[in-house]
Amino acid sequence: SQQGEEDPQALSIQEGENATMNCSYKTSINNLQWYRQNSGRGLVHLILIRSNEREKHSGRLRVTLDTSKKSSSLLITASRAADTASYFCATDEAGNTPLVFGKGTRLSVIA
Amino acid sequence: NAGVMQNPRHLVRRRGQEARLRCSPMKGHSHVYWYRQLPEEGLKFMVYLQKENIIDESGMPKERFSAEFPKEGPSILRIQQVVRGDSAAYFCASSPGSRAGHYEQYFGPGTRLTVT
Numbered sequence: 001s002q003q004g005e006e007d008p009q010a011l012s013i014q015e016g017e018n019a020t021m022n023c024s025y026k027t028s029i030n031n032l033q034w035y036r037q038n039s040g041r042g043l044v045h046l047i048l049i050r051s052n053e054r055e056k057h058s059g060r061l062r063v064t065l066d067t068s069k070k071s072s073s074l075l076i077t078a079s080r081a082a083d084t085a086s087y088f089c090a091t092d093e094a095g096n097t098p099l100v101f102g103k104g105t106r107l108s109v110i111a
Numbered sequence: 112n113a114g115v116m117q118n119p120r121h122l123v124r125r126r127g128q129e130a131r132l133r134c135s136p137m138k139g140h141s142h143v144y145w146y147r148q149l150p151e152e153g154l155k156f157m158v159y160l161q162k163e164n165i166i167d168e169s170g171m172p173k174e175r176f177s178a179e180f181p182k183e184g185p186s187i188l189r190i191q192q193v194v195r196g197d198s199a200a201y202f203c204a205s206s207p208g209s210r211a212g213h214y215e216q217y218f219g220p221g222t223r224l225t226v227t
Contacts, residue, residue: 033215042115042202042218043154088153098144098167099216101153 005102006089012108019076021105023089024069032065032072033090033099043088046074081111113138115219116185117203123225130190130197132222136205143186144216145178148200160186193226200224 007022023032031050035043047063049056049072056063062075076083086106090099116135124130136143141162146154159167160180171178175193180186190197200223204216 035218042220043204043216045215045217048215098156098159098170100156101146103151103153 006105010106023072117219132188133185134203135185140205144204
Protein backbone atom coordinates (compact mmCIF):
# COMPACT_ATOMS: atom_id res chain seq x y z
CA SER A 1 0.00 0.00 0.00
CA GLN A 2 1.10 3.54 -0.52
CA GLN A 3 2.79 5.55 2.18
CA GLY A 4 3.59 9.20 2.64
CA GLU A 5 7.29 9.64 3.22
CA GLU A 6 8.45 12.83 4.88
CA ASP A 7 11.79 14.41 4.26
CA PRO A 8 13.92 15.30 6.12
CA GLN A 9 13.49 12.99 9.10
CA ALA A 10 14.72 15.73 11.40
CA LEU A 11 15.22 19.47 11.02
CA SER A 12 16.75 21.97 13.41
CA ILE A 13 16.48 25.71 12.78
CA GLN A 14 16.75 29.02 14.60
CA GLU A 15 13.68 30.92 15.67
CA GLY A 16 12.55 33.26 12.90
CA GLU A 17 13.79 31.06 10.09
CA ASN A 18 11.52 29.23 7.68
CA ALA A 19 11.07 25.47 7.86
CA THR A 20 10.27 23.35 4.83
CA MET A 21 9.20 19.72 5.02
CA ASN A 22 8.43 17.48 2.09
CA CYS A 23 6.18 14.49 1.60
CA SER A 24 6.17 12.00 -1.26
CA TYR A 25 3.56 9.35 -1.97
CA LYS A 26 3.07 6.58 -4.47
CA THR A 27 -0.46 6.38 -5.88
CA SER A 28 -3.35 8.63 -6.86
CA ILE A 29 -4.97 10.43 -3.97
CA ASN A 30 -8.15 12.28 -3.12
CA ASN A 31 -6.41 14.62 -0.74
CA LEU A 32 -3.34 15.07 1.40
CA GLN A 33 -3.37 16.24 4.98
CA TRP A 34 -0.70 17.58 7.31
CA TYR A 35 -0.78 16.99 11.04
CA ARG A 36 1.36 18.11 13.95
CA GLN A 37 2.19 16.09 17.04
CA ASN A 38 3.76 17.55 20.13
CA SER A 39 5.79 15.13 22.19
CA GLY A 40 3.54 12.70 24.03
CA ARG A 41 0.34 14.18 22.65
CA GLY A 42 -2.26 13.39 20.01
CA LEU A 43 -2.15 14.71 16.49
CA VAL A 44 -3.56 18.08 15.53
CA HIS A 45 -4.86 18.67 12.03
CA LEU A 46 -3.15 21.56 10.20
CA ILE A 47 -4.26 21.63 6.58
CA LEU A 48 -6.13 19.46 4.07
CA ILE A 49 -5.34 20.02 0.40
CA ARG A 50 -7.42 18.32 -2.26
CA SER A 51 -5.99 16.71 -5.36
CA ASN A 52 -7.30 19.51 -7.59
CA GLU A 53 -5.63 22.21 -5.49
CA ARG A 54 -2.03 23.33 -5.91
CA GLU A 55 -1.47 25.58 -2.92
CA LYS A 56 -3.14 26.41 0.34
CA HIS A 57 -2.38 28.88 3.14
CA SER A 58 -3.29 28.97 6.78
CA GLY A 59 -1.62 31.64 8.89
CA ARG A 60 2.12 30.99 8.80
CA LEU A 61 1.60 27.66 7.02
CA ARG A 62 1.81 27.16 3.29
CA VAL A 63 1.18 23.79 1.67
CA THR A 64 1.79 22.92 -1.95
CA LEU A 65 0.74 19.82 -3.84
CA ASP A 66 2.24 18.56 -7.08
CA THR A 67 0.25 15.55 -8.22
CA SER A 68 2.49 15.01 -11.25
CA LYS A 69 5.46 14.48 -8.93
CA LYS A 70 3.33 12.91 -6.19
CA SER A 71 4.75 15.27 -3.63
CA SER A 72 3.72 17.95 -1.19
CA SER A 73 5.59 20.49 0.89
CA LEU A 74 4.76 22.22 4.15
CA LEU A 75 6.38 25.59 4.77
CA ILE A 76 6.30 27.23 8.18
CA THR A 77 7.38 30.84 7.97
CA ALA A 78 8.93 32.86 10.78
CA SER A 79 9.20 29.79 12.99
CA ARG A 80 8.77 29.96 16.76
CA ALA A 81 10.00 27.73 19.53
CA ALA A 82 6.39 26.59 19.98
CA ASP A 83 6.50 25.10 16.47
CA THR A 84 8.82 22.40 17.81
CA ALA A 85 6.95 19.15 17.09
CA SER A 86 6.75 16.24 14.68
CA TYR A 87 4.93 16.89 11.43
CA PHE A 88 3.19 14.13 9.49
CA CYS A 89 1.61 13.97 6.10
CA ALA A 90 -1.30 11.62 5.55
CA THR A 91 -2.78 10.49 2.27
CA ASP A 92 -5.75 8.49 1.11
CA GLU A 93 -5.83 6.58 -2.13
CA ALA A 94 -8.54 7.57 -4.58
CA GLY A 95 -11.51 5.79 -3.14
CA ASN A 96 -12.60 5.20 0.38
CA THR A 97 -9.52 4.01 2.16
CA PRO A 98 -8.00 4.84 5.51
CA LEU A 99 -5.43 7.57 5.88
CA VAL A 100 -1.83 6.42 5.59
CA PHE A 101 0.67 8.36 7.67
CA GLY A 102 4.37 8.80 7.04
CA LYS A 103 7.01 8.55 9.75
CA GLY A 104 7.14 12.29 10.19
CA THR A 105 9.67 15.11 10.31
CA ARG A 106 10.88 16.13 13.75
CA LEU A 107 11.27 19.88 13.79
CA SER A 108 13.26 21.63 16.49
CA VAL A 109 13.11 25.41 16.63
CA ILE A 110 15.83 26.87 18.80
CA ALA A 111 15.18 30.16 20.54
CA ASN B 112 -17.67 21.00 22.55
CA ALA B 113 -15.35 18.49 24.15
CA GLY B 114 -12.73 16.95 21.94
CA VAL B 115 -12.03 13.28 21.46
CA MET B 116 -11.56 11.65 24.82
CA GLN B 117 -9.53 8.57 25.54
CA ASN B 118 -9.03 6.69 28.74
CA PRO B 119 -7.02 5.61 30.43
CA ARG B 120 -4.10 7.81 29.42
CA HIS B 121 -1.62 5.28 30.69
CA LEU B 122 -2.18 1.57 31.13
CA VAL B 123 0.25 -1.00 32.49
CA ARG B 124 -0.50 -4.69 32.00
CA ARG B 125 1.44 -7.86 32.64
CA ARG B 126 1.93 -10.31 29.82
CA GLY B 127 -1.19 -12.41 29.34
CA GLN B 128 -3.61 -9.87 30.77
CA GLU B 129 -6.29 -8.02 28.83
CA ALA B 130 -6.16 -4.36 27.90
CA ARG B 131 -9.28 -2.28 27.24
CA LEU B 132 -8.90 1.14 25.69
CA ARG B 133 -11.84 3.52 25.44
CA CYS B 134 -12.56 6.33 23.05
CA SER B 135 -15.41 8.83 23.04
CA PRO B 136 -15.61 10.71 19.73
CA MET B 137 -16.41 14.37 19.38
CA LYS B 138 -20.04 15.23 19.74
CA GLY B 139 -21.83 14.66 16.46
CA HIS B 140 -19.14 12.40 15.04
CA SER B 141 -20.15 8.85 14.25
CA HIS B 142 -16.91 7.69 12.60
CA VAL B 143 -14.07 6.40 14.75
CA TYR B 144 -10.57 5.30 13.79
CA TRP B 145 -7.95 3.54 15.88
CA TYR B 146 -4.21 3.87 15.23
CA ARG B 147 -1.09 2.47 16.85
CA GLN B 148 2.16 4.39 17.12
CA LEU B 149 5.52 2.93 18.04
CA PRO B 150 8.33 5.26 19.25
CA GLU B 151 9.80 7.41 16.47
CA GLU B 152 7.23 6.03 14.02
CA GLY B 153 4.16 7.34 12.28
CA LEU B 154 0.66 6.16 12.99
CA LYS B 155 -0.47 2.80 11.66
CA PHE B 156 -4.13 2.42 10.86
CA MET B 157 -5.86 -0.39 12.70
CA VAL B 158 -9.63 -0.17 12.33
CA TYR B 159 -12.41 2.15 11.18
CA LEU B 160 -15.84 1.91 12.77
CA GLN B 161 -19.21 3.52 12.59
CA LYS B 162 -21.91 3.01 15.16
CA GLU B 163 -22.43 -0.74 15.54
CA ASN B 164 -20.42 -1.49 12.37
CA ILE B 165 -16.82 -2.30 11.55
CA ILE B 166 -16.14 -0.65 8.20
CA ASP B 167 -12.47 -1.51 7.69
CA GLU B 168 -10.31 -3.66 9.94
CA SER B 169 -7.52 -4.25 7.47
CA GLY B 170 -4.92 -2.97 9.93
CA MET B 171 -5.97 -5.12 12.86
CA PRO B 172 -3.89 -8.14 13.82
CA LYS B 173 -5.91 -11.28 13.14
CA GLU B 174 -5.66 -12.57 16.69
CA ARG B 175 -6.13 -11.07 20.15
CA PHE B 176 -7.32 -7.68 18.90
CA SER B 177 -10.95 -6.62 18.57
CA ALA B 178 -12.85 -3.35 18.39
CA GLU B 179 -16.42 -2.25 18.80
CA PHE B 180 -18.44 0.94 18.69
CA PRO B 181 -21.80 0.22 20.28
CA LYS B 182 -24.95 2.23 19.77
CA GLU B 183 -24.47 3.73 23.22
CA GLY B 184 -21.16 4.42 24.88
CA PRO B 185 -17.57 4.72 23.77
CA SER B 186 -15.64 2.76 21.22
CA ILE B 187 -13.53 0.01 22.78
CA LEU B 188 -10.26 -1.44 21.53
CA ARG B 189 -9.62 -4.71 23.29
CA ILE B 190 -6.33 -6.58 23.35
CA GLN B 191 -6.40 -10.04 24.86
CA GLN B 192 -3.38 -11.85 26.27
CA VAL B 193 -1.09 -8.88 25.78
CA VAL B 194 2.55 -9.38 24.85
CA ARG B 195 5.49 -6.99 25.15
CA GLY B 196 5.22 -6.14 21.45
CA ASP B 197 1.80 -4.60 22.11
CA SER B 198 3.46 -1.78 24.06
CA ALA B 199 2.73 1.38 22.10
CA ALA B 200 0.62 4.50 22.04
CA TYR B 201 -2.89 3.89 20.77
CA PHE B 202 -4.72 6.85 19.30
CA CYS B 203 -8.36 7.25 18.50
CA ALA B 204 -9.68 9.78 16.01
CA SER B 205 -13.14 10.78 14.90
CA SER B 206 -14.56 12.54 11.89
CA PRO B 207 -17.95 13.78 10.80
CA GLY B 208 -17.84 12.45 7.28
CA SER B 209 -18.72 9.25 5.62
CA ARG B 210 -15.59 8.85 3.50
CA ALA B 211 -12.51 7.96 5.46
CA GLY B 212 -10.00 10.22 3.77
CA HIS B 213 -12.16 13.15 2.81
CA TYR B 214 -12.37 14.81 6.16
CA GLU B 215 -9.89 15.93 8.73
CA GLN B 216 -9.66 13.69 11.71
CA TYR B 217 -9.74 14.87 15.30
CA PHE B 218 -7.40 12.93 17.54
CA GLY B 219 -7.59 12.06 21.17
CA PRO B 220 -4.58 12.32 23.50
CA GLY B 221 -3.83 8.63 23.21
CA THR B 222 -3.45 5.71 25.61
CA ARG B 223 0.08 4.59 26.33
CA LEU B 224 0.08 0.87 26.92
CA THR B 225 3.06 -0.70 28.64
CA VAL B 226 3.27 -4.46 28.89
CA THR B 227 5.63 -5.71 31.55
